[in-house]
Amino acid sequence: MSGLMHELGAKALKLGIPLSVQLDLTYRCNERCVHCYLDHDDHGEMTTPEIKDLLDQLAAAGVLFLILSGGEIFLRRDLFEIVEYARKLMFSVKLKTNAVMIRKAKAKRIADLGVASVQISLYSHRAEVHDAITKLPGSFAHTIKGARLLRANGVRVIFANVLMKHNVDDYAEVQALAAGLGVEYSVDPTITPMLDGDRSILGLNIAPEELEQVFRDSTLVGNAEEFCAPPSGPLAEADALDSLPCSAGHTACYVSPYGDLYPCVQFPLPSGNVRNTRFLEIWQNSAALKEVRAITMAELQGCSSCVHGGSCSRCPGLAYTEGNMRGPSTQDCEKSLARTGVPSPNLLQKGPATKPEPAAGAGSQRSLSGNHAVIWMAAQR
Amino acid sequence: MSTQRYVARAANVAARMIGGEMMIMSGSDSSLYSLNETASILWQAADGVTPLAQIVEQHICADYAVDAATALRDAEELAEELARQGILVLSDAPLPDSRPPAKASA
Numbered sequence: 001m002s003g004l005m006h007e008l009g010a011k012a013l014k015l016g017i018p019l020s021v022q023l024d025l026t027y028r029c030n031e032r033c034v035h036c037y038l039d040h041d042d043h044g045e046m047t048t049p050e051i052k053d054l055l056d057q058l059a060a061a062g063v064l065f066l067i068l069s070g071g072e073i074f075l076r077r078d079l080f081e082i083v084e085y086a087r088k089l090m091f092s093v094k095l096k097t098n099a100v101m102i103r104k105a106k107a108k109r110i111a112d113l114g115v116a117s118v119q120i121s122l123y124s125h126r127a128e129v130h131d132a133i134t135k136l137p138g139s140f141a142h143t144i145k146g147a148r149l150l151r152a153n154g155v156r157v158i159f160a161n162v163l164m165k166h167n168v169d170d171y172a173e174v175q176a177l178a179a180g181l182g183v184e185y186s187v188d189p190t191i192t193p194m195l196d197g198d199r200s201i202l203g204l205n206i207a208p209e210e211l212e213q214v215f216r217d218s219t220l221v222g223n224a225e226e227f228c229a230p231p232s233g234p235l236a237e238a239d240a241l242d243s244l245p246c247s248a249g250h251t252a253c254y255v256s257p258y259g260d261l262y263p264c265v266q267f268p269l270p271s272g273n274v275r276n277t278r279f280l281e282i283w284q285n286s287a288a289l290k291e292v293r294a295i296t297m298a299e300l301q302g303c304s305s306c307v308h309g310g311s312c313s314r315c316p317g318l319a320y321t322e323g324n325m326r327g328p329s330t331q332d333c334e335k336s337l338a339r340t341g342v343p344s345p346n347l348l349q350k351g352p353a354t355k356p357e358p359a360a361g362a363g364s365q366r367s368l369s370g371n372h373a374v375i376w377m378a379a380q381r
Numbered sequence: 382m383s384t385q386r387y388v389a390r391a392a393n394v395a396a397r398m399i400g401g402e403m404m405i406m407s408g409s410d411s412s413l414y415s416l417n418e419t420a421s422i423l424w425q426a427a428d429g430v431t432p433l434a435q436i437v438e439q440h441i442c443a444d445y446a447v448d449a450a451t452a453l454r455d456a457e458e459l460a461e462e463l464a465r466q467g468i469l470v471l472s473d474a475p476l477p478d479s480r481p482p483a484k485a486s487a
Contacts (some may be wrong), residue, residue, distance in 0.1 A: 092406050093395075114408045
């Protein structure tokens with residue numbers, strides 16, 4: 001991160017400005033990925049005028065980074081009208097798509113509109129593996145063609161490679177494929193619960209020993225020795241009092257196709273709905289967001305004294321879907337264990353080889369993570 | 382005889398006024414720029430059709446104690462620098478630019 005970007009983030013935090021918003025335009029999709037968290041029916045998406053009005057509000061609130069995602073965004077017939085409007089409001093626009101529907105004209109239009117980047121989900125370099133995950137025959141060929149067309153038009157493209165049991169052995173070849181196409185590469189080894197609270201897809205997560213292997217691959221993590229270094233101990237008390245768990249709800253938030261606002265796509269804490277309340281009113285006055293903002297590292301139960309405190313990637317959204325946003329995120333505890341070989345107090349309490357269990361009361365909560373889980377490693381073009 | 386010059390915001394940039402500071406992100410390499418007060422004024426007035434001299438006269442000289450010739454010379458240097466960075470377009474002829482001013486309330 002550049003110095004100026006860091007300064008911008010700090011300034012936004014101090015002033016309470018939502019620097020970055022992810023807006024899902026639809027949950028409908030032309031693929032049926034085995035690990036997806038979504039219900040693909042349309043339950044009443046925001047209309048074009050509603051979205052344009054929301055974009056006006058976001059610009060006025062100071063949002064600079066706008067991520068348009070789904071579902072598959074190209075299933076919205078008004079997608080380009082929305083992107084064009086967003087660009088006129090001078091957002092930095094990032095698109096997330098499977099690229100299956102991108103043809104020559106669309107690729108050129110994306111380039112002409114000055115879209116900052118397009119993130120494309122790609123699961124394997126092998127068509128049969130990719131198509132088996134998406135359950136859409138021919139999707140691999142279309143996705144690669146879409147990526148090529150975008151690159152031919154000078155668009156920055158990033159492959160998002162979610163790892164699961166089906167494709168864990170393929171990531172090196174996907175990296176090579178990305179490099180050959182002039183595409184950046186990012187990998188995400190986390191499968192998270194479904195929208196309706198169903199945690200059965202967690203069984204798709206890669207095995208602990210495979211996660212260890214991923215964490216020791218310097219092509220993914222940079223300096224593997226440093227990345228997997230023994231835990232540095234809990235945060236110092238003064239740091240813990242000042243430190244915030246992450247940007248969710250502080251300088252970033254998420255809006256669903258139905259106008260529901262959450263701290264993050266991975267943090268489905270209902271915070272308001274932009275269809276009946278102005279965005280800024282929710283952002284500034286929502287009791288839920290105020291509660292999120294009140295949490296510091298010092299008061300995280302089981303985390304503030306954990307030996308991984310200084311290096312843990314704890315996701316408050318995953319902790320929330322486990323039942324306590326002030327508690328640990330077991331999946332992140334497992335990552336820390338895979339990195340360092342040292343179990344967290346949370347894992348020790350759960351016992352050996354314990355997998356996260358559905359938390360009481362979490363079944364009816366919305367989990368919006370799945371294939372939008374944190375992309376935690378990104379290689380430069 | 383001096384030629385009229387025109388300035389327009391580059392088509393592929395992102396921009397937002399944040400805490401009184403205009404932040405510009407280059408579309409070509411995602412570099413981030415922070416403009417000072419007078420550069421922000423120039424940026425916001427760069428509609429592609431108003432001559433730079435007129436922008437300076439209306440938005441700079443009117444509010445700052447500086448003579449028109451000096452202000453115009455400084456503005457041209459600034460515009461040339463922003464053009465080199467790819468976030469502004471500088472031309473001897475009017476430039477069509479339909480973008481509305483960047484929202485600036487944050």
